[in-house]
Amino acid sequence: MPSRSVRLLPIGLAAAAALLVAACGSSGGSASSSAGGSSSSSRAPYVWGINAELSGPVSVYGDQIASGVQAYVDQVNAAGGINGRRIQLVKLDNAASESQAATNETQLATADKAIAVFGSVLDAECTGSAPVAERYQVPTACLTIGIHSPYIYGLGADNSGGGPAVIAAVKKVAGGRPLRFALMYNNLPADNDLAKSVAALAPRAGEKLLTSQKLELTQTDFSVPVASVVAARPDVVVVSATGPAFVSILKGLQASGVAVPVVYLDGVVNTPSLVGITASSVYPMGEYPYVDPASTDAHASAFLAALRSVGVNPTAVNLNGTPATAYITASAFGAALRACGPSCTGSGLAAELNKTTISLGALDPAFGYTASNHVPWRAWFLYHLVHGTTWTPVTSFPMPG
Amino acid sequence: MSVAAQAVEGSIATGAIYSLVGSGFALLFRASKVLSFCQGGFMLVGAFVFYDAVSAWKLGFLAALCVSAVILTVLSAGTYFVVFARVASRAAFGTSVATIGLAGVLQAAVAVKFGTSPLQVPSVLSSRGYHVLGAVVPVVDIATVATAAVVLAVLLVVVRLTPLGRRMEAVADNAGLAEHLGLSAARTSTLAWGIAGATTAVAGSVFAIRSAVDPVGVSNVALLAFPAIILGGLDSVGGAAIGGLVFAGVQNLVEVALGPGWVTIVSFALMLALLAVRPSGMFGRPDVVRL
Numbered sequence: 001m002p003s004r005s006v007r008l009l010p011i012g013l014a015a016a017a018a019l020l021v022a023a024c025g026s027s028g029g030s031a032s033s034s035a036g037g038s039s040s041s042s043r044a045p046y047v048w049g050i051n052a053e054l055s056g057p058v059s060v061y062g063d064q065i066a067s068g069v070q071a072y073v074d075q076v077n078a079a080g081g082i083n084g085r086r087i088q089l090v091k092l093d094n095a096a097s098e099s100q101a102a103t104n105e106t107q108l109a110t111a112d113k114a115i116a117v118f119g120s121v122l123d124a125e126c127t128g129s130a131p132v133a134e135r136y137q138v139p140t141a142c143l144t145i146g147i148h149s150p151y152i153y154g155l156g157a158d159n160s161g162g163g164p165a166v167i168a169a170v171k172k173v174a175g176g177r178p179l180r181f182a183l184m185y186n187n188l189p190a191d192n193d194l195a196k197s198v199a200a201l202a203p204r205a206g207e208k209l210l211t212s213q214k215l216e217l218t219q220t221d222f223s224v225p226v227a228s229v230v231a232a233r234p235d236v237v238v239v240s241a242t243g244p245a246f247v248s249i250l251k252g253l254q255a256s257g258v259a260v261p262v263v264y265l266d267g268v269v270n271t272p273s274l275v276g277i278t279a280s281s282v283y284p285m286g287e288y289p290y291v292d293p294a295s296t297d298a299h300a301s302a303f304l305a306a307l308r309s310v311g312v313n314p315t316a317v318n319l320n321g322t323p324a325t326a327y328i329t330a331s332a333f334g335a336a337l338r339a340c341g342p343s344c345t346g347s348g349l350a351a352e353l354n355k356t357t358i359s360l361g362a363l364d365p366a367f368g369y370t371a372s373n374h375v376p377w378r379a380w381f382l383y384h385l386v387h388g389t390t391w392t393p394v395t396s397f398p399m400p401g
Numbered sequence: 402m403s404v405a406a407q408a409v410e411g412s413i414a415t416g417a418i419y420s421l422v423g424s425g426f427a428l429l430f431r432a433s434k435v436l437s438f439c440q441g442g443f444m445l446v447g448a449f450v451f452y453d454a455v456s457a458w459k460l461g462f463l464a465a466l467c468v469s470a471v472i473l474t475v476l477s478a479g480t481y482f483v484v485f486a487r488v489a490s491r492a493a494f495g496t497s498v499a500t501i502g503l504a505g506v507l508q509a510a511v512a513v514k515f516g517t518s519p520l521q522v523p524s525v526l527s528s529r530g531y532h533v534l535g536a537v538v539p540v541v542d543i544a545t546v547a548t549a550a551v552v553l554a555v556l557l558v559v560v561r562l563t564p565l566g567r568r569m570e571a572v573a574d575n576a577g578l579a580e581h582l583g584l585s586a587a588r589t590s591t592l593a594w595g596i597a598g599a600t601t602a603v604a605g606s607v608f609a610i611r612s613a614v615d616p617v618g619v620s621n622v623a624l625l626a627f628p629a630i631i632l633g634g635l636d637s638v639g640g641a642a643i644g645g646l647v648f649a650g651v652q653n654l655v656e657v658a659l660g661p662g663w664v665t666i667v668s669f670a671l672m673l674a675l676l677a678v679r680p681s682g683m684f685g686r687p688d689v690v691r692l
Binding site: 057221245 | 536538652
């Protein structure tokens with residue numbers, strides 16, 4: 001009769017072998033994750049992730065990011081993919097929660113082996129994702145950035161560097177003469193930087209900033225800031241605010257009989273709120289061009305077709321702003337991925353992104369990142385809005401530096 | 402144009418909207434002891450119905466307002482009758498919690514039908530304003546305040562002078578006893594929910610025409626209406642109206658004196674302070690427990 005130890009020997013050997021196999025597998029998996037999720041098979045699809053606010057109060061922007069990126073991915077896959085590999089898009093909802101954003105980022109980087117992530121609308125969620133993006137070396141594009149990180153890239157407008165453009169726009173809409181203007185801006189980090197910059201630049205440009213009115217995102221009554229602006233009697237009013245806030249402010253100025261030019265810094269991204277405005281004094285701006293749904297430009301047409309393929313019937317209201325910036329950003333990531341090669345990793349993609357500049361014609365003539373600047377926009381575009389629907393290009397101002 | 406005078410004007414117009422939202426809360430609490438967290442959801446639906454009535458059906462301001470109020474009356478009363486009527490008289494707390502879920506359902510339904518982008522209501526009122534005592538009073542604000550005044554006057558008459566108002570009070574005080582005396586608690590509460598639905602529709606419509614049909618903005622108004630109701634008294638329709646005006650005045654006073662960054666802090670601190678000193682609000686009736 002065999003002894004107990006002899007009978008247990010095969011079981012022990014099997015267990016040791018299983019542990020060895022598991023250890024080897026896990027070792028390979030973590031190496032893959034830490035490298036930003038490169039895939040071992042050259043034919044396997046690249047994985048991109050969406051980590052956005054797909055539910056909650058800002059879900060409109062999260063959904064737009066998802067549809068813009070999806071439009072690009074479908075377009076690329078229909079053309080055979082990049083470097084012979086298709087792109088698989090994994091979408092996760094961070095529900096406007098910082099901790100959920102970090103959890104999603106971890107899942108995308110480790111379990112799904114994503115090499116790029118697009119998402120967070122709010123800077124809080126982006127800040128939550130940033131340490132994970134750095135740890136697993138996954139380039140992550142956010143609509144608003146609240147933290148500097150080598151793996152966080154801009155997907156949306158950043159007003160903090162808009163001071164020179166504001167000064168130039170004020171001069172342009174007033175016909176080049178020296179003038180006095182008022183500024184109304186959101187109490188957000190980027191807009192606070194903008195206000196400081198405008199206040200510093202105005203005297204040097206021969207302009208006088210009469211009043212700066214700070215606006216809260218939760219504010220619903222704008223009587224006080226509007227009255228302060230009206231009392232200052234400016235020649236031009238510059239506004240950086242949400243669409244509904246801008247509409248309320250414009251109504252207040254109209255009721256007060258103020259008919260001076262109103263420059264709306266966030267005009268392009270808030271196109272839906274501008275539909276139906278009858279005032280002829282509105283000058284919307286944006287860090288990317290307004291896209292006309294009837295545009296015949298090749299890049300714009302490709303974008304419109306891509307949107308249709310994901311079930312979006314493109315109109316001026318639903319294609320301008322975040323859907324367009326998400327598509328443009330995904331295009332830049334795609335160009336960097338192409339340059340990075342078939343076995344691209346997250347860190348390799350980041351290295352390529354830092355030297356990638358693309359030109360998408362009417363969508364955006366120049367868009368690109370550098371190692372020291374992850375804000376991709378290269379110019380501000382100024383328009384004159386006529387009857388709430390006709391956008392007449394006025395001029396564009398290059399970004400400093 | 403005086404900043405102080407304009408602050409007063411803005412306080413009255415914004416206060417009128419808070420009052421409309423608050424009176425709906427107060428009416429439901431008075432009739433069923435339910436603190437409804439879905440009033441913001443109904444307000445949003447009302448705003449979108451108003452938008453559709455103006456932009457798609459080409460109705461004028463008053464006609465669109467009436468359409469929105471009628472549809473929301475039916476929707477709110479129907480929701481109560483179908484979802485809450487069986488449990489509301491016995492479990493006001495449970496019903497209050499359930500209204501949070503209903504708010505989510507309403508917001509999701511609106512997002513499916515209309516999307517989540519803010520929408521600009523086509524102009525159905527003049528954009529001009531009148532100079533009154535140093536302030537500019539826009540036509541839209543005149544319409545907002547006048548509408549709120551009419552709705553609140555009708556509500557006060559219903560609550561204080563009609564048999565329905567007395568039935569609401571009886572049901573809220575003791576639903577079981579009211580049933581024994583032949584009153585239908587479910588029917589009375591259904592009517593209260595219908596009326597509250599109409600007030601939120603009006604609130605949503607006038608908010609939309611002052612600003613935009615904006616889900617985030619409506620949520621903010623519904624949230625900021627809470628301190629106004631606490632200020633006025635949870636079960637007092639008249640108190641909610643006055644609380645709305647006072648609260649909006651405090652907001653603008655703080656904005657002028659300290660800056661907009663202090664408005665939310667001071668507003669909610671005021672609510673907490675009042676709760677500590679007078680839990681039933683300025684015009685609410687304190688609960689008396691007889692031993």
